[in-house]
Amino acid sequence: MSERKVKANEIQITRVYEAPVKMVWDAWTDSEQVAKWWGPRGFSITHLEKDLRPGGFWRYIMHGPDGTNYPNKTVYHEVEKYSRLVYDHGGSDDRPPMFKVTVTFSEHQGKTTMQMTMALESEEAAKKTKKFIKEVGGNSTWDRLAEYLSTEDKFVINRSFDAPIETLFKMWTDPKHVSQWTTPKGSTMEYIAVDIREGGEAFYSMLDQLGNRIFGKAKYLKIVAPELLVYTQCFSDENGNIVKPSFAPTWPTAMLTTVMFSSEGPNQTRVTLEWSVYGEANEVERKTFHDAKGGMTQGWTGSLDKLDDYLEDMAKMPKR
Numbered sequence: 001m002s003e004r005k006v007k008a009n010e011i012q013i014t015r016v017y018e019a020p021v022k023m024v025w026d027a028w029t030d031s032e033q034v035a036k037w038w039g040p041r042g043f044s045i046t047h048l049e050k051d052l053r054p055g056g057f058w059r060y061i062m063h064g065p066d067g068t069n070y071p072n073k074t075v076y077h078e079v080e081k082y083s084r085l086v087y088d089h090g091g092s093d094d095r096p097p098m099f100k101v102t103v104t105f106s107e108h109q110g111k112t113t114m115q116m117t118m119a120l121e122s123e124e125a126a127k128k129t130k131k132f133i134k135e136v137g138g139n140s141t142w143d144r145l146a147e148y149l150s151t152e153d154k155f156v157i158n159r160s161f162d163a164p165i166e167t168l169f170k171m172w173t174d175p176k177h178v179s180q181w182t183t184p185k186g187s188t189m190e191y192i193a194v195d196i197r198e199g200g201e202a203f204y205s206m207l208d209q210l211g212n213r214i215f216g217k218a219k220y221l222k223i224v225a226p227e228l229l230v231y232t233q234c235f236s237d238e239n240g241n242i243v244k245p246s247f248a249p250t251w252p253t254a255m256l257t258t259v260m261f262s263s264e265g266p267n268q269t270r271v272t273l274e275w276s277v278y279g280e281a282n283e284v285e286r287k288t289f290h291d292a293k294g295g296m297t298q299g300w301t302g303s304l305d306k307l308d309d310y311l312e313d314m315a316k317m318p319k320r
Contacts, residue, residue, distance in 0.1 A: 007119075008123035009119060009120050009121065009122055009123050009125065009126050010117050010118060010119050010120070010126060011099075011117070011118040011120070011126055011129065011133075012115070012116065012117050012118075013116045013118075013139065013142065014113065014114070014115050014116075014264060014270065015113070015114045015142050015145075015146065015158065016111055016112070016113050016114075016262070016272075017111065017112045017113075017114065017145070017149050018110075018111055018146075018149065018150065019110075019111070019112055019149040020107055020110055020112060021082050021107035021112045022082060023112075023149060024112040024114065024145075024149065025081065025082045025105055027145060027148060027149060028085070029052055031047045031050055032047075033148075035047050035060075036148055037141070037144040037145050037147070037148040038060075038062075038141065038144075039062050039141055039144075040136055040137040040138050040140050040141055041137055041140040041144060041293065041294055041297050042064075042065040042137075042294055043062055043063060043064055043065065044062075044063045045060045045061065045062050046060060046061045046063065047060050048060055048061065051076075052076065052079055053076065053079055054076055054077060054078055054079055055075075055076065055077075056079075057073055057075045057076065058072075058073070058074040058076070058087075059071075059072070059073050059074075060072050060074075071092045071093070072090070072091070072092055073091055073092045073093060074087050074088065074089060074091075075087060075088045075091070075097070077100075082105060083104065083105060083106075084102070084103070084104050084105070085101070085102075085103045086100065086101065086102045086103075087100070087101050088100055089101045089118070098120075098129065099118045099120045099129065100119045101116060101117070101118055101119075102117045102119070103116040103117075137297065137301070139158065140157070140297055142158065143158055143297075144156075146274075152276060153276065153277070153286065153289070153290055154274050154276040155274070155275040155276070155293050155297075156272065156273070156274050156275075157272075157273050157296075157297060157300050157301070157304070158270060158271065158272050158273075159270070159271050159304045159307075159308075160264060160268060160269065160271075161268065161270075161271065161307070161311060162267060162268055162311070163267065163268070163269060163311050163315075164263075164267055164269065165226045165227075165261050165262070165263045167269075167311070168226070168261055168269040168271060169225055169226035169227075169229075169261055170226075171307060171310070171311070172229050173196050173223065173225075173229060174196075175191050175194045175196060175202075177310075178196075179191060180306075180310050181303060181307040181310045182303055183206050183303060183306075184298075184299045184300075184302035184303055184306075185302040185303075185305065185306060186208065186209030186302075187206055187207060187208045187209060188206070188207050189204055189205070189206045190204065190205055191203070192204060192205060192215075196220055196223075197220060197223065198220055198221070198222060198223050199220065200220050201217060201218065201219045201220070202217065202218040202219075202220075203215070203216075203217050203236070203240050204216055204217075204218075205238075214235065214245065215235065215236045215237060215238055216233060216234060216235050216236055217233070217240060217242070218231045218233050218257075219231060219232045227260065227261050227262075228258075228259070228260055228261070229257075229258075229259040229261075230256070230257070230258050231256075232254050232255065232256055232257070233254065233255045233257055234253060234254045234255075235251070242254075248288065250284050250285055250288045251285065251288055251289070252277045252278070252281040252285040252286070252288070252289055253280075253281065253285075254277075254278040254279050255275055255276070255277065255278055256275070256276050256277070256278035257273065257274070257275055258273070258274040258275075258276075259271060259272070259273050259274075260272040260273075260274075273300065
């Protein structure tokens, strides 16, 4: 990560992709590829024309889930192949750009770090834009890019938290904390039995806002404090027997959850969660998983919002 300090009028996003820099650059700059992932989840685009050079532009129409069309014109200021792009974003022929973007790409051991800085006219504008991006799910654009670059079908979601990496890792591995936030808003969770360690298992129940109780099991495959947590998840009955959920009979039997923790500063941590089908699954089950990514985004966003609130409440508690 760059040591450059982020200014008050800037928003910065960092992502690490499991792909070489050429593949990531091509996904960004090739018109056919970018149309497959650009925009928040649920949005799509129609490419019109692109001239990738300083002074050139990219013209496209973004289509919202409700059918609303948003004409866009990106104007390029700097283009350094495989390394750097600087451009104006969010404008069109009849409106000025929202902000200027500087995005850099660097490769290390076959992985590519993408660092993006959005510069706005003021600190207040940056705060409003950051809030707007969160409300419309704008950061899911970079999760969609991760999914597009992957060699397997997976769901990806990232979130940055204002807390040290050790604290975030504890939120995911200490049962008394996990049960406070891990379900979507309106739902609660309690452990029936829990042993969070490599080879350990957890048996839990969840109560949704309609009063329906759901049971599940997790098995912990790999734990590397404070950077990595890998576990499987299955639905079960009240006795712990693996079952298909009644509300989704074609859901895969088991899911693999991979959670990666990265420091973005002394008191900020980025959490990257990947979800994929685990073990045997037929074509219908895999399609059910693939088609449910919008719902996964909504569910995990609700859980991560609860975690944000939980961390904020903990920070207000008096130190012992």
